[in-house]
Amino acid sequence: MAAKIFIDGEHGTTGLQIRTRMAERRDVELLSIPHEERRNPKMREDLINSADIAILCLPDDASREAVGMLAGNNSVRVIDTSTAYRVNPDWAYGFAEMDKDQAERIRGARYVANPGCYPTGAIGLIRPLRAAGIIPDSYPVTINAVSGYTGGGKNLIAQMEDKSRDDHIDAQHFLYGLNLAHKHVPEMTTHGLLPRAPIFSPSVGRFPQGMLVQVPLYLEELEGEHNQESIHALLSEYYAGQDIVRVVPLAESGSLARLNAEELAGQDIMKIYVFGGGAHVNLVAQLDNLGKGASGAAVQNMDLMLSA
Ligand SMILES: NC(=O)C1=CN([C@@H]2O[C@H](COP(=O)(O)OP(=O)(O)OC[C@H]3O[C@@H](n4cnc5c(N)ncnc54)[C@H](OP(=O)(O)O)[C@@H]3O)[C@@H](O)[C@H]2O)C=CC1
Numbered sequence: 001m002a003a004k005i006f007i008d009g010e011h012g013t014t015g016l017q018i019r020t021r022m023a024e025r026r027d028v029e030l031l032s033i034p035h036e037e038r039r040n041p042k043m044r045e046d047l048i049n050s051a052d053i054a055i056l057c058l059p060d061d062a063s064r065e066a067v068g069m070l071a072g073n074n075s076v077r078v079i080d081t082s083t084a085y086r087v088n089p090d091w092a093y094g095f096a097e098m099d100k101d102q103a104e105r106i107r108g109a110r111y112v113a114n115p116g117c118y119p120t121g122a123i124g125l126i127r128p129l130r131a132a133g134i135i136p137d138s139y140p141v142t143i144n145a146v147s148g149y150t151g152g153g154k155n156l157i158a159q160m161e162d163k164s165r166d167d168h169i170d171a172q173h174f175l176y177g178l179n180l181a182h183k184h185v186p187e188m189t190t191h192g193l194l195p196r197a198p199i200f201s202p203s204v205g206r207f208p209q210g211m212l213v214q215v216p217l218y219l220e221e222l223e224g225e226h227n228q229e230s231i232h233a234l235l236s237e238y239y240a241g242q243d244i245v246r247v248v249p250l251a252e253s254g255s256l257a258r259l260n261a262e263e264l265a266g267q268d269i270m271k272i273y274v275f276g277g278g279a280h281v282n283l284v285a286q287l288d289n290l291g292k293g294a295s296g297a298a299v300q301n302m303d304l305m306l307s308a
C-alpha cells in the first residue's frame with residue numbers, strides 16, 4: 001500500500017520542491033491541502049493525523065504548532081525542515097552521511113530534523129576532521145558562505161524579484177547575519193562537534209538556487225602533520241561507499257580557476273573540494289540550497305524512513 005505523506009507548507013518554496021520530486025512516484029500517496037486553506041488549523045490537524053509521514057515545511061513556530069497537533073497520536077512520523085528541532089536530542093538529525101550510523105538512526109526514527117542548507121555544507125566539512133581529532137578544541141573555526149536567494153523562502157524571493165516592493169533588494173550580492181548570531185550557529189556547533197561556536201558569515205547572491213560554504217584552515221594549527229593530500233584522503237575515506245556527498249579528486253579541483261555557486265542547482269548531491277596547498281587549505285562544499293540543503297534531503301530522509 002502506498003505510504004500517505006502530508007507536506008504541511010506544500011505551497012511554500014521547500015514544500016513545492018518536495019512535491020515536485022514526488023510527482024511521478026507510485027509508492028507514496030500525497031495528501032494535499034488546497035492553497036486557500038493552507039493556514040486552516042483544523043484541516044491541517046486532520047491531514048497531519050491521517051499521514052504515515054508528515055513533512056513540515058513551515059516557519060519554526062508553525063512547525064512547533066504542527067507537532068503539537070500530534071498529541072495523543074503515536075504513529076505519525078515527522079520530518080521537520082525548520083530550525084525548531086535540529087539540536088533536540090529526541091530528534092534524529094537528518095544528515096545521513098554525517099557519520100556511519102546516521103542513516104540507520106534516521107531509518108528507525110519517529111522524529112527527524114532536516115538540516116539547514118548552510119549547516120549541511122559546514123558540518124559536511126568540519127565533522128570528519130573533528131571526529132578524527134585533527135581540528136583541535138582550540139582552533140578558531142570560521143565559515144563563510146553564499147546562498148541562492150530562494151534560501152530565504154517566499155519573502156526573500158519576492159524582495160529580490162519584485163522591483164515594485166518598498167523593501168525590494170537591488171544588490172547583486174549582500175552579506176547578512178552581521179551580528180554573527182545566525183540561527184544556524186547552534187546546529188553547526190552541535191553536529192560539527194565543535195566545543196565553541198564558529199564565526200559564521202552568510203551572504204546571498206542574485207541567483208535563485210545554489211550554495212558555496214567555505215571553511216579555510218591553517219595546516220600548522222591542526223593536530224599532527226597535515227597537507228592538502230592528507231586532508232583530502234581523510235575526507236575521501238570518510239565519504240566512501242555512498243554517492244550523495246562526493247569528494248572531488250585533487251587532480252580535478254587543482255585544474256579549476258573558478259568555482260560556480262550555481263553548479264549543482266537542481267541536483268540533490270553535495271560536492272566537497274579541498275583547495276589550497278602550502279600552508280593553508282580551503283575546504284569548500286557546493287550544493288543546491290533547495291536540494292541537499294532542503295527538499296532533496298527531506299525526500300532522502302523520507303525514503304530512509306519508508307525503508308524501515
Ligand atoms: N528555502 C530554503 O532553502 C530552506 C528552507 N528551510 C526551512 O524550510 C521551512 C520552509 O521554508 P521555505 O519553504 O523557504 O518558506 P516559504 O516562506 O517559501 O514557505 C512557507 C510556507 O508555510 C506557510 N505557512 C506559514 N505559516 C503557516 C502557518 N502558521 N500555518 C500553515 N502554513 C503556514 C506559508 O504560507 P503563506 O503562503 O501564507 O506565507 C508558506 O506556504 C522553514 O523553516 C525554512 O527555514 C530549510 C532549508 C533550506
Ligand SMILES: CC(=O)N[C@@H](CCC(=O)OP(=O)(O)O)C(=O)O
Nearest residue numbers: 081082083116117118147151152
Ligand atoms: C538565504 C537565506 O535567507 N537563508 C536562510 C536559511 C535557509 C535555511 O537553511 O533554512 P532554515 O535553517 O531556516 O531551515 C536564512 O539565512 O535564514
